[in-house]
Amino acid sequence: MKAIYKYLVLPIILGMGVFTTVSCEKLETTNEDPNNPEEVPSNMLMSGAQKRMMDDIYDNWFSARQCLTYCQYWAQRNYTEEDRYQIRESVNNGYFNSFYRSLYYMDRLIELNTDPKKAAVSANYGNNKNQIAAAKILKVWLLSIITDTWGSVPYTEAGKLTQDVYYAKYDDQKDIYAAMIKELTEASQMINVKEKAFTGGDIIYKGDASKWKKFANSLRCRLAVHLSKVDSNWKTYIDEALKDGVFESNADNAVFKYSTTGQEYCMFYSGYYVSGRNDFTITRPFMDILKGQVDTLNKKSHPWAGVVDPRLNVYTPPRIIEEKKGDVVVRTDTFYIGIPFGIPSGNMTDEYQDKAPDWYANPPIQLAQDFAVPIMTYAELQFILSEYKGFSEDEYKKGVRASVTYWTGLNGTPISTADLDAYVDAVSKKVDAEAVALQKYIDLFMNGTEAWVEIRRTGYPEQLIRPGEISVIDAEGNALKFDPLSDTKGLIISRVKYPTNESTLNGANFNAAVSKLEGGTNNYYSKMYWDVRTGPYDHPANK
Secondary structure, three states: OHHHHHHHHHHHOOOOOOOOOOOHHHHHHHOOOOOOOOOOOHHHHHHHHHHHHHHHHOOOOHHHHHHHHHOOOEEEOOOOOHHHOOOOHHHHHHHHHHHHHHHHHHHHHHHHHHOHHHHHHHHHHOOHHHHHHHHHHHHHHHHHHHHHHHOOEEOOOOOOHHHOOOOOOEEOHHHHHHHHHHHHHHHHHHOOOOOOOOOOOOOOOOOOHHHHHHHHHHHHHHHHHHOOOOOOOHHHHHHHHHHHOOOOOHHHOEEEEOOOOOOOOOHHHHHHHHOOOOOEEEEHHHHHHHHOOOOOOOOOOOOOOOOOOOOHHHHOOOEEEEEEEOOEEEEEEEEOOOEOOOOOHHHOOHHHHOOOOOOOOOOOHHHOOOOEEEEEOHHHHHHHHHHHOOOOHHHHHHHHHHHHHHHHHHOOOOOOHHHHHHHHHHOOOOOOHHHHHHHHHHHOOOOHHHHHHHHHHHOOOOOOOOOOOEEEEOOOOOEEEOOOOOOOOOOOOOOOOOOHHHHHHOHHHHHHHHHOOHHHOOOOOOOOOOOOOOOOOOOOOOO
């Protein structure tokens, strides 16, 4: 029970203060259980930690009410407050704590494979160094989400209670990025691809060490391109990653596939069919992008106007209107119209709800119990490499093909070669920064954390509506606008505020971090280290 106690206590105070003065030594002694092992086997720890991370990030709160709405993929059908940047403090506190708890689990897994007394046991479940590498890779992946959400956060001193570090300092984001790239480099180089990473418990790659190595290096490319506007060495980081080996096809995609067994289902499914809520649907801006429809309300162009994206009917079903005629139900209409984004809850009337797709009645693939959540794809890597090569056409086309093939294959109706060729040709007339960013955005559907980074980094897609722009014209001819409830200075939200718990539990370090934000306040508009935009439609050049 000693180990379990540490799992419960350490994560709660990772980057925060101490909540008790009870002696840890006394508690450890009184909670020892001679009939149960003190350590969780490394394969079980990896399995449980992977699912916990996925459940926390890809759910109807952190993803659906935050990241997916920030990216304007999803919107709420009833209560639009989160869409408009009114974030619930209890939710913010909860995710901050939970994410750090998962980081701690990765540290524990590393310890189980490093401590000579424990490594011999862990070796029964896979090569020790490969297990350490996989833990490092997942730790960096999660840390990147944490820092790209809140900014500068605890890292070097997080989780060091046993070393008498009770109040963790906030590391600057620039330093965190340098540490993450270093960690991924070390992880890649320590992997022995001839041996298993795990003999069981690895849901993402089934213990395939070669795929973990490719993921490490592909993730290095992702982090490197994040730095493209601020670090002239970003291409060097990609050069080095390419030499070590990256994704080579969709077969290498990092995905977490849920199960239909018991309660091992996807959290998006849970939010709808376990909680019994019909809260979300696809937004009008994203639907219009997929339909090739120009936004005339805000006078915006579309690089492929009139071209319908083959992923449209994968990402969402249409709205289906049926009528009962006698004993027969007849379909009378079918249409694709997204729900207006960012308007007040009081204006979200039946007029808009009844036109938007009803996901509860006709669910898309992301609401399946066993949805395979994409963590990083080969298509995303190709778009990164296209940008790395000055927006090259070859890598761009590979990315489009890989994305369309991947997504259309998920719903059992893969696209034909002729239709794929026609679509790739239609969207490749001009390959530039906008084309690459927009196709990457379309591919990143359901990966709202990364799509949000790209929106802030590049300023694309132009087709998303900014605060104050027109969302829809109502039945009376009034222009309903995207109406934020928090100040973002006219931008799509730049960050999430630090959680309020930090101000009381880790006050000194919290205040030091806040003092470095714009205006010295804990706000939603201070930009990330890598975000150098000067306006809503600024598209900074790469270094």
